[in-house]
Amino acid sequence: MSFIKSFARSALGKATIATGAAVGGTVIYLDFIKAPNPSNDISYKPLVKELPPPPSRSQLIDNLKNTKTFDVLVIGGGAVGTGTAVDAATRGLNVCLLEKTDFASGTSSKSTKMAHGGVRYLEKAIFGLSKAQLDLVIEALNERANMLRTAPHLVTVLPIMIPVYKWWQVPYFFVGCKMYDWFAGYQNLRNSTVFSSEYASAIAPMIDNANLKATCVYHDGTFNDARMNSTLAITAIDNGATVLNYFNVEQLLKDKNGKLIGVKAKDLETNQVYTINAKAVVNATGPFADTILEMDDEPEGLPPKIANPPRMVVPSSGVHVVLPEFYGPKDIGLLDPSTSDGRVMFFLPWQGKILAGTTDRALKSVPENPVPTEEDIQEILKELQKYLVFPVAREDVLSAWSGIRPLVRDPKNIPKGADLTGATEGIVRSHIITKTNSDLITISGGKWTTYREMAQETVDKLVKEFDFDSNIKSCQTNNIVLIGGEDYAPNYATRLVHEYRIPLKLATHLASNYGSRASLVLEYYGQSDYNKLPVTLAGNKDFHPSKTSNSALNNLDYQSFEEPFTVAELKYSVKYEYARTPIDFLARRTRLAFLNAREALSAVDGVVEVMKQELKWNESTASQMRAEANDYISKMGITV
Template sequence: MSRFRSTLNLSHKWSRSATLLATATLTATASTLYLYNNQTTFKNDSDKQFASKFPPLIESLPSPPTREELLSKLGTPLSNSDNSEENLTSKDAKSKFDLIIVGGGAVGSGAALDAQLRGLNVLLLEKNDFASGTSSKSTKMAHGGVRYLEKAIFQLSKAQLDLVIEALNERASILNNAPHLAQVLPITIPVYKYWQLPYFYAGCLMYDLFAGSQALRYSYIMTKSNTLDKHKQLDGEGLVGGLVYHDGLFNDSRMNVSLALTAEKHGATILNYMDVKQLLKDETSLKTKGVRVQDIETGSEYLIAADAVISATGPYSDLLLSMDKSSNGLPEPNILNNPRMVVPSGGVHVVLPEWYCAKDMGLLDANTSDGRVMFFLPWQGKVLAGTTDVPLSKIPENPVATELEINDILKELQHYVKFKVRREDVLSAWCGVRPLVRDPSLIPQDGEGLHVSSTQGLVRNHLIYHAPNGLITISGGKWTTYREMAEDVINQTINSTPEFKTKNLKNCVTRDFKLIGAENFDQTLQARLAQTYQLTDKLSSHLSSNYGDRAPIIISSFKSNQDNMLPLGLLSNSNKPSYKSFDHQFTIGELKYCLKYEHVRHPVDFLARRCRLAFLDSKAALNCIDDVVEIMADEFKWDQAKKDKVTLESKNFIQKMGITENLDPYGSL
């Protein structure tokens, strides 16, 4: 009987196996027939077919105008025999543009692009480098401002609410017009009280709601375990959970430069290192109708007329306003020590190693000790932390991060991080001046009430001010709203300038206008660069996300000269290379590209504002200065005295970015 059962069980097993085998055979046969009949779905496309699916890789472009060619558009330089500066008027000008914009930050460059696309002949003048001021020192966020929404609700402030809605709409423009420079970033708000979960969640849902169709992703709640799994550095003691919302993260100075270069591509004349010394007045009406500007590199001065002049100088708006006010167009001495329009506020950020934050999700500290919010964001492979908000009594020429503010940020971070937060982990630190503004016509002439002890109550809206003698000033606002600010000021300039009435000008088109680097960019570019040129993931990611469709131009230079592939810092440190030498993907080829195509005139232009190394790791940038100076000296034919001068200036600038201890924010070179 037992043998019979064993045989029966064995037969049953064989029968089941046979059934499974038959089923597998039928399935395999059916799959084979399906694949055969639908082979076009699965076959590998040829290289030609793949190439047709994507924009072409552009390895060369026509050279942009040289600085000499741009300067030639300004006419002949001012000679010693010309009238004294007190007697100069717009009649003495050697050239004329429709519109002169002073200030090459985000708003000035955005306004230059907007005006040029409408049909105006535009001249953009910047005293230092494009994005050298506030526009390179932001929190790198394209956002509506969650904190502003909270203030709008609890203070019943329409101004705050308008700012949020405006910024949410403009956030979408940044992500669309420069997709290589901007990305969607989820941000976690750690929650330590149960009642805060529904409170924060309701607030973030309202944030999404106000964004309407421009909402990036919808907010959601994470459990405690999921929050700690995502943020491994987070201290879990007392943690209830996390609330995740979404905003934009972008590369501010590279976007600023892209705006200026896009304006130039469409016909604008853009010049950095040009200092406006005087506003030229019309002889009869005393209206502002031009500028006297000095080339900082050569000392040559130019007189240029224009139908309209816009000041987009941010924290330095009061300087040009004083020029407009005076009959001879010269500035009021020491005006920046007692500004009327601008309420200066210093904002400090620090950069830390990548282990201080999740690689693909930021953190928002909503409960700082002084009532502000603080961000900890993954940016360019590091962690960006900030910001402070300290009122300033005057406008600093070169603001720096003080040791006190750096330590304030680290103390706030320690509340969330379970390991020790160390000062020596700070890779870089900087200070930017927010140009918070008020209408100068409402300020008493005696100056009473100029000093502001706190800036938290000031709305961050922008202000357009038409000065009595015709200068149009745009200031305030925030990076995210630069495009709408530019559109607004160009609209008002066109409407208030009689000479523009007869021109057949177009409407604003910048809302959906791709910037340089974005025209042929798509999200597969990093992979295609790595495959086509056999690049590392890190290098292909860096080039595609900073230069967009222009990245192949840099890579093609590697073919012509293998030295162009070398990381900066190796040439002058060839006897002591280390792993650190290869930590950053900034090559000689990238520097040479920026010299040719992006108007780099000083080592700091490249190290701080084109490749961002000084902002990411100031000590590494310090080690690259000698290499950069040697390459630039060869390009510009600098003598030894010039090399020594720019080397010293570069070292002084970068050493103040968190390497040395700064006692006050009013740093100067």
């Protein structure tokens, strides 16, 4: 397997960062960033090469069975649900969280990948004289800074260009960008500026510069949403919470006074049903909040026989597509300030590809697994074409997905059976916390950037409304650092290259997704040549650890090594991050299905083969997992 070793020693890329420029010889681009921690001591702490794994799934289930009554039971393992679990656990509460499928399996993995204040909301706030919109922007700007601090490995600063094609719009957009800086206050990331058309073309040569006058540049955060979600889940477990994926809440349990006292939930892996008691129950199911609320309306706490239209959630589908890296600059995004229907659209570098979106299509109900339509994909490509010097090709779409925005209204103001289908552009993406007569607490709405504040407000309400009979701390999430962020520094990838002699592309991928725990993945990586294999090759029988034949070498090409996802990373995700299915790994622990669905399809067999060994699956289970993964990924916008 010497080819693996030689590949591991090669250098496969070099990160570059767009820095300052002069516009017309007068405007200087100042690029100052406030580091989360000004101390350089963390750069010299030893790499973490050994760490006990978190409690196994069976151990967490034992906690479930042995706990008479939890303080807080959270239903839903998305951003807000896991954030609430972290907040409650770090205050000293005994917490249980149940997720029907996997962490970030829904909306929380399908965002625009931005930690942002919402520059579009600022425009609405100013011209609409809306204090609610302005409060939303300021709140999100504060939380943007918090995300950069608590997860420095997952969240980074991203400059975003606004192309301007009319001279009078240059000061208009620039003033808007400076106001965005101003409202961020001392937490402003970098100063907004103006680039000349010549400089913009140098940064983004794929952009059509005909009639381009200038570009205004502001800054926001970009992040890996699904990895942030799983990191929150693991952080909650690390602080004592019992967190389980693939547990479906089938019934809400009530006492003789109609008050919630817990739930009945089924382990979807074994079909065993558990009765779980809790003093307080939180509904954090995002777009599916109405499903739990309907169960709460029923005296027996069971799902109604006939589902009603959602009352709290006004569902809206947002589609994104991913394109090859040559569709945009590597280190700067693009904002389309006015699409044909008056919305904004982003074209952003993300995980080595270009992310484009999003659409906004109102729905009557919330689908279990939304699928992008061809119409939505074409709409995005049409908008992108306005800015490119070459034709946008449908076959270049590497992946596409649809996510449901949980835009919300107070359900108390909506009669049952009301049809809420309609335009969603004017709805403020704020959040709502409600309490029903049974004491069910529901938190819904908001956006990824404000997840922490939403969680804090939810736990604040729990502490106020319920008697937990213990010394509860104040909120700790403004002070903690999430798993992987401890001892992390921007030079971490370089340290990994020096320590393990691996390609820079692999080191950058691991450092920016696992932080200071990347070295644990690389300890697996160094154990065998098989662990070094890309997951796309792991299913090849000639590469199985028991084989010595290298006949499969004849079938190798560069494409096999283009994506930096290895068997080592898969084994780590199973042991340390509760990946239970191939989709968990391909779509959420890594983002291969979101980045390149065709490559993800080719990796299914290898992932199934490794997980079969790690999780002791029989052949029937392996076949089922293979079929489910192929079905899921094949619906992610790719053409045959």
